[in-house]
Amino acid sequence: MGPFEMFSDWYKQAEDAGVVEPFAFVLSTVSTHGEPHSRVVLLRRTEDKMFYFFTNYSSLKGMDVAQNPHVAMNFHWRAPEHRQIRIQGTVAKARADISDDYFSSRPRGSQIGAWSSPQSQMLTDKNDLLSRISLFDEKFSGKDVPRPEFWGGYGITPTYFEFWQEGENRLHTRIAFSKDGEKWVQKLLAP
Numbered sequence: 001m002g003p004f005e006m007f008s009d010w011y012k013q014a015e016d017a018g019v020v021e022p023f024a025f026v027l028s029t030v031s032t033h034g035e036p037h038s039r040v041v042l043l044r045r046t047e048d049k050m051f052y053f054f055t056n057y058s059s060l061k062g063m064d065v066a067q068n069p070h071v072a073m074n075f076h077w078r079a080p081e082h083r084q085i086r087i088q089g090t091v092a093k094a095r096a097d098i099s100d101d102y103f104s105s106r107p108r109g110s111q112i113g114a115w116s117s118p119q120s121q122m123l124t125d126k127n128d129l130l131s132r133i134s135l136f137d138e139k140f141s142g143k144d145v146p147r148p149e150f151w152g153g154y155g156i157t158p159t160y161f162e163f164w165q166e167g168e169n170r171l172h173t174r175i176a177f178s179k180d181g182e183k184w185v186q187k188l189l190a191p
């Protein structure tokens with residue numbers, strides 16, 4: 001089994017076992033100064049061996065990846081087994097049609113929210129945000145909300161996977177896949 005099949009297999013098992021939001025993962029980016037930044041985002045689409053999440057392109061993570069496309073993803077699930085999946089890869093903005101599709105599937109409140117929130121920028125106070133929301137609510141009143149140019153998807157192309165599963169007496173299993181040209185090479189790592 002290759003890493004994408006193994007990812008789908010474990011994901012499906014976590015979903016079937018009732019894991020809450022198995023699609024939530026920790027995304028790590030690195031600033032131009034080499035400082036790591038981590039935050040949770042949601043995996044919203046998996047296609048053509050790419051993992052997609054959606055966000056504000058002007059956010060801190062957007063700034064980081066504009067300078068350094070190397071990212072890391074981390075999934076942690078407690079059922080049906082205690083598991084962790086670590087993925088490293090490079091990120092690029094999603095095609096506009098992918099971002100449009102996802103944006104148009106979102107509830108209107110979230111669409112207005114995307115326009116209203118200068119994600120990761122400083123707000124004067126909560127009213128600052130609330131007044132922006134009223135402004136855009138009015139601006140798009142009676143109309144479909146278009147996707148802002150500064151908001152959309154990112155697709156991550158993995159270059160490394162590691163599948164960790166808890167074992168007895170800390171004898172966990174760690175299966176790593178790294179890329180050698182077009183081929184995935186599998187290795188067993190010590191826990």
Ligand SMILES: Cc1cc2nc3c(=O)[nH]c(=O)nc-3n(C[C@H](O)[C@H](O)[C@H](O)COP(=O)(O)O)c2cc1C
Nearest residue numbers: 024039040041042053054055056059060061062120
């Ligand atoms: C469960 C959960 C899911 C989240 N999903 C997203 C998401 O899909 N996209 C997003 O931009 N932020 C999401 N966030 C908020 C991010 O964690 C983060 O606060 C925000 O993106 C700003 O990060 P940044 O300043 O590092 O760019 C989520 C937070 C949590 C706790």
